[in-house]
Amino acid sequence: MANCIVAQSGGPTSVINSSVVGILKGNKDLGAYDKVYAGLNGIEGILNGNIIDLSNFSDDEIEEFRYTPSSGLGSCRYKMKNIEESTEEYDKLIDILKANNIKAFFYVGGNDSMDTIAKLGKYAKLKNIDINFIGIPKTIDNDLMYTDHTPGFASAAKFIATTTLETYLDASVYINNGIFILETMGRDTGWLAAAACMARINNKPAADFIYLPEVVFDVETFLIDVRKKFQEQNKVFIVVSEGIKNKEGKFLSEIPQFGDDKFGHAQLGGIGNYLKNLIVNSGITTRVKALELGILQRCAMHCASKTDLDEAFNAGYSGIKYSLENKSGYMVAIKRESNSPYKTSHFLIEADKVANKVKYFPVELVNEKGNHIKEEALEYFLPLIEGSPSIKFKDNLPKYKVIR
Amino acid sequence: MANCIVAQSGGPTSVINSSVVGILKGNKDLGAYDKVYAGLNGIEGILNGNIIDLSNFSDDEIEEFRYTPSSGLGSCRYKMKNIEESTEEYDKLIDILKANNIKAFFYVGGNDSMDTIAKLGKYAKLKNIDINFIGIPKTIDNDLMYTDHTPGFASAAKFIATTTLETYLDASVYINNGIFILETMGRDTGWLAAAACMARINNKPAADFIYLPEVVFDVETFLIDVRKKFQEQNKVFIVVSEGIKNKEGKFLSEIPQFGDDKFGHAQLGGIGNYLKNLIVNSGITTRVKALELGILQRCAMHCASKTDLDEAFNAGYSGIKYSLENKSGYMVAIKRESNSPYKTSHFLIEADKVANKVKYFPVELVNEKGNHIKEEALEYFLPLIEGSPSIKFKDNLPKYKVIR
Structure with missing residues (x-):
């Protein structure tokens, strides 16, 4: 059976590890891949061969990792060259993925990461390479287009x-x-x-x-x-x-x-x-x-939103499902179905539509003087921050799991 | 029946309002005073006649106030003149207390507040005035002498x-x-x-x-x-x-x-x-x-120590008890009886022994190079941070009570 890999990129959030755990759980439930590998320090680490096998960690460790803030797999700020410019690093990366029999690549990140997913998806299609590249949204800035909001923001x-x-x-x-x-x-x-x-x-x-x-x-x-x-x-x-x-x-x-x-x-x-x-x-x-x-x-995981943690987890989980449908070059996006009860669903959006674009705060929600936010904005914000995380404690401080 | 009054002074802490609630609860349990007044903005406010009656607040409101950070009664940084210099403000203050039939004055504060308690206690004794002045310790700096630690620090x-x-x-x-x-x-x-x-x-x-x-x-x-x-x-x-x-x-x-x-x-x-x-x-x-x-x-009440909150409450509660024993010019201090199980008791220390002195971190607990803390220090610190507060929430954010 084939394997998959997950990596993280860009600035950390409190819930970015939950998306990794969602991928692990989705994989287990759906029997999708043999192994879930992790690339340490994003694309940069994978290019250096820094890959670990997440199945070596116990359920308890994974559960602690779920409630550990910051990019537990390490991160990078690495922009891939355009395909037209050079394909050297594309070929190198794909060789590494092939050597590990990897059929799905999940990148948890923001704008730049979606640029990477778009480029890799495009290159794989071009070269008929059987690896699916899927982006999992992550950024506290909440500035990704098409998705109602981004895990990490809340x-x-x-x-x-x-x-x-x-x-x-x-x-x-x-x-x-x-x-x-x-x-x-x-x-x-x-x-x-x-x-x-x-x-x-x-x-x-x-x-x-x-x-x-x-x-x-x-x-x-x-x-x-x-x-x-x-x-x-x-x-x-x-x-x-x-x-x-x-x-x-x-x-x-x-x-x-x-x-x-x-x-x-x-x-x-x-x-x-x-x-x-x-x-x-x-x-x-x-x-x-x-x-x-x-x-x-x-x-600040100690003050995180449970809804946010769950949504980060679910985005990773959905990523596994979409990869089984052979989707590639897409980002998992969140659609808000209703506010009360708060309900969301997922859909896929082309990663290149998200990459290098910015979703601004709607000026309609700013007051006339431009110095405050209208009360209507509460409808958007409040459902996102519901619930507190089930952090484990050791010596009365949060017990965080470092897996690197 | 006579009344008592409480006021807060100096920098805020997360647990300073718990001491006020401890005084209210102690008064209720022991039937000590008719009314518990609060002086707003410490001595400065009382001198301006800013006094409210805390019995007007419901049990629910008081419970919310217990878990509200920062000095809910307002604060001041007001140093009283030495008695030898001028007794004008002493006389004015005591007239206001007498007019409200106040027999006990509780000041929740740090170093400077204990200076105030010492001076007022001394003046009352000198003039044979039947009002007890008692200090309740409070400071995040943990720098008050004689007490094992100060509420607010943990x-x-x-x-x-x-x-x-x-x-x-x-x-x-x-x-x-x-x-x-x-x-x-x-x-x-x-x-x-x-x-x-x-x-x-x-x-x-x-x-x-x-x-x-x-x-x-x-x-x-x-x-x-x-x-x-x-x-x-x-x-x-x-x-x-x-x-x-x-x-x-x-x-x-x-x-x-x-x-x-x-x-x-x-x-x-x-x-x-x-x-x-x-x-x-x-x-x-x-x-x-x-x-x-x-x-x-x-x-940061959202990350407070329950032990700290309880100790702040208990210090206020004990203040009521000590005032009934006619103690004046003292601060309620904490003695650590044992670490496991963690157990403390209270004693009184003359406020003038605390005022204007500083308890330094013991250099024996600093490593040889002077750039880190020895592991032994954990024994002192860890019991203090146990437990989380029972904050009430509204719209998924802490519900804090402003009583001014």
């Missing part, structure tokens, strides 16, 4: 919303509070920052303002809004996406600071510190704190 | 250890990884950074190095150690306390950067960025990331 969104609630409470304790800025990831899209709209206290959003890359950021309007809000309530809570841009389309975090540094040194730190300096220099208040969530938001 | 420690595990996994996914620096709070003491030693994978600590303010930080030794470790394993994970100092006793985070800024501007950001620049400038690698946990570590 857990990051849940962490951001939880953290918004908690830091809001922390930033509100004094008689004279200041301004707090929470910086999320999201260089091109605002899905992650927008998710902070779920954080509500007494039925009102905790954040006073939410800024996304999809809306042109105007410094003057920002300062007018913040000054007014600070005068009204003596505190302001701001959530901002790292990727906000000015009307010239330039990232604000890359614009050299004005005001406090006459030598024009680029500002260290991200957009949070940039906004902080703007506020301080404008004289609104000197009590401004900026906090960057950084990689915490993509690895 | 939940922060648990978040730090959990986050160390998760960011370690995230920072290890590529073939060529870089150096990751996790910055914790702890300006004077290293308890929080040291708690990262609990984060272990395959029975070995996740962090390669842990740096505390209690050990003189030598830049050259640091760079030699990091360079060696990076050559060995192609990645280094560092945990550092914000308060590390050089041999002159100067905070490293306050030393102007050398190397990349010839104009001598002080470095923006904390010690994490400082170490990052040191490493990059020394040529070890340019792939260095620094992450500051910031206020997340003191408000």
Whole structure:
């Protein structure tokens, strides 16, 4: 019987290993392949021959791995050359796969990984090679086209919303509070920052303002809004996406600071510190704190969404099914069937339609002033964050499984 | 029947509201006082007459408040003048307490709050005023003398250890990884950074190095150690306390950067960025990331320790008991009776013995090289982080109660 292989690529998420476990379970249930191999460090590792056999791990180990955040198989950021340019690495990779009698290749990743799947699928078809290449979606950015959402996003969104609630409470304790800025990831899209709209206290959003890359950021309007809000309530809570841009389309975090540094040194730190300096220099208040969530938001398994974990698992499981139908060059996508009860189904989308494209946060869900998210967005977000993971504990800390 | 009052002071923690709920429950069980008032924003608020009656809240609301992070009664940083200097604010405060028929005053706080309790206790004794002043310990820094540990610390420690595990996994996914620096709070003491030693994978600590303010930080030794470790394993994970100092006793985070800024501007950001620049400038690698946990570590109720929550509750409960014994000018302290089973008891310590003193992390628990924590420290830390809180959820996010 033939074998299959799975590898991970791009930035880690909390649930990326669940997709691997879904593939293992799907394979077991359907008796699809003899062995499930794993390529370590994505394409890059496979090209170096770094392949392990996942059947060597016990059920208990696999179950622990399911609830372990970050890319347990290792990752890479490796872009394959166009076929027209050179097929050397294609041939090398396919030789390695053939040598291991591999008939299905699953790549868990985002945009660039779908580019790889599209290219490999195309090359295999061209050369009549009997290996199916299937992409399993993964990215906290939620920016893949056609799929309703991407596994990994909801857990990051849940962490951001939880953290918004908690830091809001922390930033509100004094008689004279200041301004707090929470910086999320999201260089091109605002899905992650927008998710902070779920954080509500007494039925009102905790954040006073939410800024996304999809809306042109105007410094003057920002300062007018913040000054007014600070005068009204003596505190302001701001959530901002790292990727906000000015009307010239330039990232604000890359614009050299004005005001406090006459030598024009680029500002260290991200957009949070940039906004902080703007506020301080404008004289609104000197009590401004900026906090960057950084990689915490993509690895906080202790605050993950069970729905997200299950969906990552199911996407992998479906991948096995689709491979048996001889599909190749596709990504498994999620369709939302209904919100209450929340129900989804899968379909396949050509990987080259997903690759190198970006799904933006819908501007219809941004308020008129461009500085907050409409309440309707809750319908989209809330079903995604349901439930908590069944993490195992050791010494009262999560027991995570390192398999490399 | 007489009344009592409770107020909170200093930096928030995840469990500070549990102490308030402990006072409410203790009062109910023991029938100690007619009403439990709360002073909003600590001493500062009480002096402004901001007092509310906690009996207006339902049992459900109080239960939600118990699992709400951050100082729900508001806080202040207010240092009372010495009695010798002026008694004006003492008299004003006592008039307000008398007007409300208050016989016991509970102050949940750290070092400065115990200074307030000591001064008020002393003044009441001097003037024969029949009000008992009792301090309830609270600080994530764990730096109060005499008590085995302080409520608030364990939940922060648990978040730090959990986050160390998760960011370690995230920072290890590529073939060529870089150096990751996790910055914790702890300006004077290293308890929080040291708690990262609990984060272990395959029975070995996740962090390669842990740096505390209690050990003189030598830049050259640091760079030699990091360079060696990076050559060995192609990645280094560092945990550092914000308060590390050089041999002159100067905070490293306050030393102007050398190397990349010839104009001598002080470095923006904390010690994490400082170490990052040191490493990059020394040529070890340019792939260095620094992450500051910031206020997340003191408000992450979603990752709190049940033991910590219970101990905060019990400290408040005991406060009621001690007040009935007419104790005044004391802080409730925790004694560790045994580790397995973990058992503690309470005793009283004069608040002026605690005030303005600092309990340092024991250097006997630091390794010989001064760059890590000995395994023995686990005995101290691990029992403190047991169990998870019974948070209520709304829309799959923690339901927190704002009572102000």
